[in-house]
Amino acid sequence: RKEVEQDPGPFNVPEGATVAFNCTYSNSASQSFFWYRQDCRKEPKLLMSVYSSGNEDGRFTAQLNRASQYISLLIRDSKLSDSATYLCAVRTGGGNKLTFGTGTQLKVEL
Amino acid sequence: DAGVIQSPRHEVTEMGQEVTLRCKPISGHNSLFWYRQTMMRGLELLIYFNNNVPIDDSGMPEDRFSAKMPNASFSTLKIQPSEPRDSAVYFCASSFNGKNYGYTFGSGTRLTVV
Numbered sequence: 660r661k662e663v664e665q666d667p668g669p670f671n672v673p674e675g676a677t678v679a680f681n682c683t684y685s686n687s688a689s690q691s692f693f694w695y696r697q698d699c700r701k702e703p704k705l706l707m708s709v710y711s712s713g714n715e716d717g718r719f720t721a722q723l724n725r726a727s728q729y730i731s732l733l734i735r736d737s738k739l740s741d742s743a744t745y746l747c748a749v750r751t752g753g754g755n756k757l758t759f760g761t762g763t764q765l766k767v768e769l
Numbered sequence: 770d771a772g773v774i775q776s777p778r779h780e781v782t783e784m785g786q787e788v789t790l791r792c793k794p795i796s797g798h799n800s801l802f803w804y805r806q807t808m809m810r811g812l813e814l815l816i817y818f819n820n821n822v823p824i825d826d827s828g829m830p831e832d833r834f835s836a837k838m839p840n841a842s843f844s845t846l847k848i849q850p851s852e853p854r855d856s857a858v859y860f861c862a863s864s865f866n867g868k869n870y871g872y873t874f875g876s877g878t879r880l881t882v883v
Contacts, residue, residue: 691868702860702874703812746812748871754817755800755866756825761811 660685663749665760672767676737680763682747683729692730694721695746697762703746706732737767771795773875775861781881787849790878793842794863802862802872803836803846812860818844819866851882 664683672678684692692709707714709721709730720733730747744762751758774793782788794801802817816826818838826836833852838844848855858879862872 693871695871702876705871705873708869708871750868754824755819755864755868755870756802756814756817757872758814759804759812 662686662751662758663747663760665747665763667761667763669764669766672737672765674737674739674767674769676767677733677735678737678765679731679733680745680747680765681729681731682749682760682763683727684749684751685728686749686751687725687728689728689749689751691750692721692723693748693757694719694730694732695748695759697744697746699743703759706745734765737765739767739769741765742767773861773863773873775859775875775878777878778876779879779881781883782851784852784882785850786882787847788851788855788880788882790846790859790861790880792844792846792861792875794844794861795873796842798863798865798873799841800864800866801838801844802864803844804860804862804874806858806860806877815846848880851880853882856881 694706695703696706697703713722718735722731746762747760748757776791803815815828816836821838836846858877860877862874864870864872
């Protein structure tokens with residue numbers, strides 16, 4: 660089993676829709692979690708950290724479910740500009756190493 | 770802040786040649802990471818440094834790959850000799866050392882070995 664797994668998609672949604680992605684992780688000792696956004700032929704950019712109690716940043720909501728070992732990203736009122744690949748990242752152990760999922764592709768359409 | 774700076778942006782080289790990728794981390798960040806991204810395998814960590822010291826190089830695929838960080842503001846990743854299967858995008862990232870910090874990535878080096 661991979662350390663971090665994501666559904667590759669693509670998720671094709673109409674503008675204005677709500678869409679959610681999950682990311683599962685295998686190590687129950689994982690300590691910190693992040694969502695990144697990557698545009699085509701660009702570098703990943705940090706979108707948001709994921710806190711234990713869940714957190715929101717505008718139209719984006721991140722949640723952590725430790726019991727089932729997954730994190731989620733919810734995007735409300737999707738915009739065309741949200742089209743990108745969304746990568747989850749998990750830090751496990753005492754080091755500073757992040758393990759990334761392979762990403763979920765989102766396409767927001769008119 | 771100029772962000773993480775990588776050079777070159779693109780590199781095309783012939784099989785067997787030496788390739789050197791360069792990275793300047795964000796000033797004040799004390800962790801530096803080299804990742805490789807391909808369609809098949811996604812983002813893979815090759816090596817990372819804390820305070821210029823290599824901490825985990827378990828992702829370095831072969832002895833053909835080596836990385837150095839002679840000071841806090843510069844790191845290199847070298848491939849010698851290069852092979853076509855090394856073709857990928859190589860990202861450098863930096864961060865503060867601590868579990869609550871995410872990384873900032875450079876814009877990457879797109880390497881093609883022919």
